[in-house]
Amino acid sequence: MTSPLSPDQPRGYYGKFGGAYLPEILVATFRELETAFAAAQADPAFWREYETLMGEYSCRPTPLTFAENLTRDFGGARIFVKREDLNHTGAHKANNVMGQGLLVRRMGKKRVIAETGAGQHGVATATMAAKFGFECTIYMGEVDVERQRPNVFWMERLGARVVPVKDGSRTLKDAINEAFRDWAANMDSTHYVLGTACGPHPFPTMVTYFQSIIGQELRKQVVERTGRLPRRIYACVGGGSNALGVFSAFLDDTAVELVGVEAGGRGLPTHRHAARLASQDASIGVAQGYRTYFLQNSDGQMLETHSVAAGLDYIGVSPILAHLRDTGRVRFESATDAEVVAALALAVRREGLIPALESAHAFAQACKEAPGLPPDDVIVINQSGRGDKDIFTVADAFGDPAWEDFIRRKAASYERKP
Amino acid sequence: MSTLETRIRQARSKQDILLMTHIVIGYPSFAASLEIVDAMVAAGVDLMEMQIPFSEPMADGPVILAANQKALAAGSTVERCLEFATTVTRKHSIPFLCMSYYNLLLRAGVAGFVDRMQAAGLAGAIVPDLPPEEAGEYLPAMARAGLDPIFIFSPSTPDERLRHIAASARGFVYCVARKGVTGLHTTFSAELDAYLARCRTATKLPLALGFGVQDAADVNFLRGKVDIAVVGSATLRLIDDRGVAAVGAFVRGLR
Ligand SMILES: Cc1ncc(COP(=O)(O)O)c(C=O)c1O
Numbered sequence: 001m002t003s004p005l006s007p008d009q010p011r012g013y014y015g016k017f018g019g020a021y022l023p024e025i026l027v028a029t030f031r032e033l034e035t036a037f038a039a040a041q042a043d044p045a046f047w048r049e050y051e052t053l054m055g056e057y058s059c060r061p062t063p064l065t066f067a068e069n070l071t072r073d074f075g076g077a078r079i080f081v082k083r084e085d086l087n088h089t090g091a092h093k094a095n096n097v098m099g100q101g102l103l104v105r106r107m108g109k110k111r112v113i114a115e116t117g118a119g120q121h122g123v124a125t126a127t128m129a130a131k132f133g134f135e136c137t138i139y140m141g142e143v144d145v146e147r148q149r150p151n152v153f154w155m156e157r158l159g160a161r162v163v164p165v166k167d168g169s170r171t172l173k174d175a176i177n178e179a180f181r182d183w184a185a186n187m188d189s190t191h192y193v194l195g196t197a198c199g200p201h202p203f204p205t206m207v208t209y210f211q212s213i214i215g216q217e218l219r220k221q222v223v224e225r226t227g228r229l230p231r232r233i234y235a236c237v238g239g240g241s242n243a244l245g246v247f248s249a250f251l252d253d254t255a256v257e258l259v260g261v262e263a264g265g266r267g268l269p270t271h272r273h274a275a276r277l278a279s280q281d282a283s284i285g286v287a288q289g290y291r292t293y294f295l296q297n298s299d300g301q302m303l304e305t306h307s308v309a310a311g312l313d314y315i316g317v318s319p320i321l322a323h324l325r326d327t328g329r330v331r332f333e334s335a336t337d338a339e340v341v342a343a344l345a346l347a348v349r350r351e352g353l354i355p356a357l358e359s360a361h362a363f364a365q366a367c368k369e370a371p372g373l374p375p376d377d378v379i380v381i382n383q384s385g386r387g388d389k390d391i392f393t394v395a396d397a398f399g400d401p402a403w404e405d406f407i408r409r410k411a412a413s414y415e416r417k418p
Numbered sequence: 419m420s421t422l423e424t425r426i427r428q429a430r431s432k433q434d435i436l437l438m439t440h441i442v443i444g445y446p447s448f449a450a451s452l453e454i455v456d457a458m459v460a461a462g463v464d465l466m467e468m469q470i471p472f473s474e475p476m477a478d479g480p481v482i483l484a485a486n487q488k489a490l491a492a493g494s495t496v497e498r499c500l501e502f503a504t505t506v507t508r509k510h511s512i513p514f515l516c517m518s519y520y521n522l523l524l525r526a527g528v529a530g531f532v533d534r535m536q537a538a539g540l541a542g543a544i545v546p547d548l549p550p551e552e553a554g555e556y557l558p559a560m561a562r563a564g565l566d567p568i569f570i571f572s573p574s575t576p577d578e579r580l581r582h583i584a585a586s587a588r589g590f591v592y593c594v595a596r597k598g599v600t601g602l603h604t605t606f607s608a609e610l611d612a613y614l615a616r617c618r619t620a621t622k623l624p625l626a627l628g629f630g631v632q633d634a635a636d637v638n639f640l641r642g643k644v645d646i647a648v649v650g651s652a653t654l655r656l657i658d659d660r661g662v663a664a665v666g667a668f669v670r671g672l673r
Binding site: 011019020021022023024025027028029167168173177180181184185186187283284285286287288289294296298299300301302 | 472473474475476477479480483484487490495496497519520521522524525526546547548549551552569570571572573574575576579583594597598599602
């Protein structure tokens with residue numbers, strides 16, 4: 001199989017976005033990766049091997065769930081949920097990581113590195129490394145290490161070395177820079193498993209290729225179940241990989257509206273958000289090796305971003321999505337932290353679904369729009385991940401006194417130890 | 419032959435190795451940067467690269483990265499950096515180069531940024547995240563302004579690509595000594611000779627070698643092998659440890 005979303009311009013460009021702005025030392029490594037990826041795409045056995053692995057290791061195909069109660073509550077379109085949360089390690093990140101793992105094996109490399117924000121991609125990569133027997137180093141901003149300790153715990157149990165990154169804003173973008181620095185020194189032995197459809201060519205294309213398994217399955221499932229294509233599909237957008245994965249199978253169906261939902265943070269007017277495509281605050285730039293819309297100041301220095309969802313809290317966005325916005329094929333919206341927490345509460349209470357805070361952005365936008373659509377219409381929410389990882393953040397947002405009490409007692413029990 | 423290349427060749431006729439040093443403009447402060455430049459020029463450096471700080475310097479190691487971030491936190495802006503460049507190029511006669519990442523050029527408008535570099539009296543620029551394939555806007559702007567685009571060779575660059583890069587290069591070529599980013603130690607060994615021989619075959623331009631050059635022994639090793647030794651992180655580390663006053667003696671001791 002070849003990628004459903006190959007660059008339409010030379011050198012990895014989608015319209016005017018993408019490319020590979022690399023320090024010379026990394027150019028040869030990217031050429032090697034491009035060649036290996038092209039060979040894998042040309043080999044029909046590769047995609048079959050990938051599908052088999054995902055079936056046997058990660059619950060694929062993931063189900064499509066009818067959200068019956070929410071549909072009744074809103075009295076509009078029928079709401080379906082694509083269950084990427086049921087992947088092993090709890091998010092769509094597994095699709096990309098296992099795919100790249102197979103590629104690493106083909107390339108004969110023995111060590112993998114990755115960046116992580118929320119920790120989901122780090123846990124997925126550490127899991128893949130454990131399964132395939134690779135050495136593994138994960139770069140994670142110091143701030144994120146603090147926010148996401150449980151994921152750090154699991155990465156270390158899985159055998160990964162977790163390196164807290166103390167530079168810059170000490171979040172995802174800084175972890176990416178650090179991973180590139182490691183790669184520049186160790187490319188002979190090492191592959192960098194980039195976690196989203198960003199970065200220099202061929203990463204956006206390659207990550208989308210592996211994530212396109214979501215859209216392929218969904219298309220089949222939704223037609224089987226409802227006899228029609230969805231009217232709208234909603235996906236949250238951090239770097240853009242789950243959105244591109246689910247959108248990829250519907251690009252030519254112009255009647256299917258594709259909606260990407262970015263982090264509105266404290267609200268767009270406060271400028272404390274991570275909405276690159278849904279706000280007017282971003283501008284075209286080149287950083288971290290690719291050209292897209294970035295949240296940056298007038299000098300070109302990157303700004304601090306904000307979201308309750310660590311996985312959406314990032315300065316850039318997939319060049320493929322930037323292009324699909326410019327062509328009008330994908331519509332971009334944003335949901336605020338408060339809207340997201342409310343949508344999460346609703347999904348938990350009414351459907352027994354526990355979306356990740358990232359995925360809850362897609363729920364929030366779908367909830368806004370569902371009542372305005374006729375009952376014949378079908379809409380799909382891509383639930384990119386499960387919310388267990390967010391228990392600390394969500395408990396704070398809900399202000400649960402019993403939980404706080406539990407944490408206090410737990411902390412006290414450690415203090416008593418010698 | 420560009421003015422920069424001519425000046426390098428003239429200097430080379432008097433010295434068997436030239437020295438290029440590096441500063442991050444505005445680190446630890448603008449006043450200190452000026453003192454550092456004055457001290458380096460007085461100590462006899464032949465050319466200097468002055469880095470305009472960027473928030474995401476992906477090709478730089480921990481020392482230069484930290485200096486970029488501290489300079490930005492202290493209020494360094496592109497405007498102030500170019501004013502600084504104007505001041506030092508008027509004051510000193512050695513060639514000065516601008517080093518920065520492509521986003522700062524792109525954001526300001528590439529041609530406009532290049533014109534401002536020219537107005538600031540700079541002789542050329544090093545943009546480490548801009549390979550020649552992506553330099554379609556940059557190269558003509560640099561040519562029009564009479565500024566030299568300095569490109570980079572690395573040990574992992576195949577011969578054919580060395581030639582491809584050389585076709586866009588002017589002034590000199592910056593050869594990175596090893597894999598990795600700036601600021602880590604390089605063990606200079608005979609392996610370097612084979613790499614430098616490949617570089618020599620690919621271009622007739624003068625060659626500079628940098629990444630991990632930190633003392634007189636390293637500079638001495640490079641004599642007869644390259645035209646310019648580039649000392650970057652070592653001086654920043656010195657400034658962090660022993661202050662601006664130590665710069666002059668350190669640079670004099672390098673050659
Ligand atoms: C559950 C979940 N959804 C979405 C994202 C955002 O990434 P992307 O936009 O690449 O899908 C993340 C990132 O960490 C995530 O963990």
